[in-house]
Amino acid sequence: MTTHALARRQAIAPHTLVGMAALAAVVALWSSFALSARATDGTGLTMADAAIVRFAVPAIVLAPWIPRTIRRLREERQIVVALVLLAGLPHYLLFAWGAHLTSAALTGLLVPGTVPLFVAVLLFVRRPSRMPRRRLVALAAIAAGVAVSAVMTTGSAGPGGIVVLLAAGFVWAAYTVGLSRSRLDPVGVIVLISLASVVGAIVLAVIGALPSHLLSGSIEPGAVVGYALLQGVGTGLLSTACYVVAVKHLGSSIPAAAGALSPVLTAIVAVPLFGEPVTAGLALALALIVSGVAMSALTPAVPPRPGIRFPRRSER
Structure with a gap:
């Protein structure tokens, strides 16, 4: 190995370690997101209330960065901004709705489990290229796991909830692709998503499109505080920042695929928390998805250089 190649590998390694550490945090935080979304019914919070609390916390904490983020939006392409915004209220409502219709384990399985598939499809449609055979096998294993979870998992999960969760997975995949092309830093991404989402949630609650107990004052403060810490700080700030760093x-x-590991943690914790058994169908689905994720992670990939600038259409 030449000195230049060795120096280049040593320069890339710290960024890779940072990305992997961020991914580990994302897996844990996403699992808590699925579990807390499933437990929303017991708090008295409606979906609109949960969305307001979830996005208001980071919007308030990061308020000093709002002017800077608005200025930087002028440098972003509109399609990129639209894709980034999908991670806010659209994804949250789909995820919460799906969690209401299904079990915690299935909620934590289908959304992150389908993201790698949708990302691969979106990238292929944008720029068709030959995919490595190992990655194809990995994606096939993940797809098989998702299919098994939909067919063999029994209980409260219905076909409607599965469809909603698949839609949430597609929305997050589109956000992931858009995020990789954004010039915004992690703080800017969180500010953009949180501010737009909390405004949208409040508007939907005020016009009556979504019911709200929070705006009417008929909800206990304790439930709001607990949910604000778990969702607002944990998911709203930490998980979003870690995911941005990972991407x-x-x-x-790689982040889209590794995120599929969170169902394992979700399924395990859901057993004592909600009394949801790990059925044979769910166990098989988990095994297939984890195998696919591991194989995908072992497939060689060249990470993009930090700070890469994607040219505007007029510059191409």
Whole structure:
């Protein structure tokens, strides 16, 4: 190995380690997101209330960065901004709705489990290229796991909830692709998503499109505080920041695939928390998805350089 190649590998390694550490945090936080979304019914919060609390916390904490983020939006392409915004209220409402219709384990399985598939499809449609055979096998294993979970998992999960969760997975995949092309830093991404989402949630509650107990004052403060800490701080701030860091350092495919590991943690914790058994169908689905994720992670991939600038259409 030449000195230049060795120096280049040593320069890339710290970014890779940072990205992998961020991914580990994302897996844990996403699992808590699925569990808390499933437990929303017991708090008295409606979906609109949960969305307001979830996005208001980071919007308030990061309020000093709002002017800077608005200025930087002028440099972003509109399609990129639209894709980034999908991670806010659209994804949250789909995820919460799906969690209401299904079990916690299935909620934590289908959304992150389908993201790698949708990301691969979106990237292929945008720029068709030959995919490595190992990655194809990995994606096939994940797809098989998702199919098994939909067919063999019994209980409260219905076909409607599965469809909603698949839609949430597609929305997050589109966000992941858009995020990899954004010039915004992690703080800017969180500010953009949180501010737009909390405004949208309040508007939907005020016009009556979504019911709200929070705006009417008929909800206990304790439930709001607890949910604000778990969802607002944990998911709203930490998980979003960690995911942005992971995508910036590792690209869009690896974080999307590694995120599918969160169902394992979700399924395990859901057993004592909600009394949801790990059925044979769910166990098989988990095994297939984890195998696919591991194989995908072992497939060689070249991470993008931090700070890469995507040219505007007029510059191409």
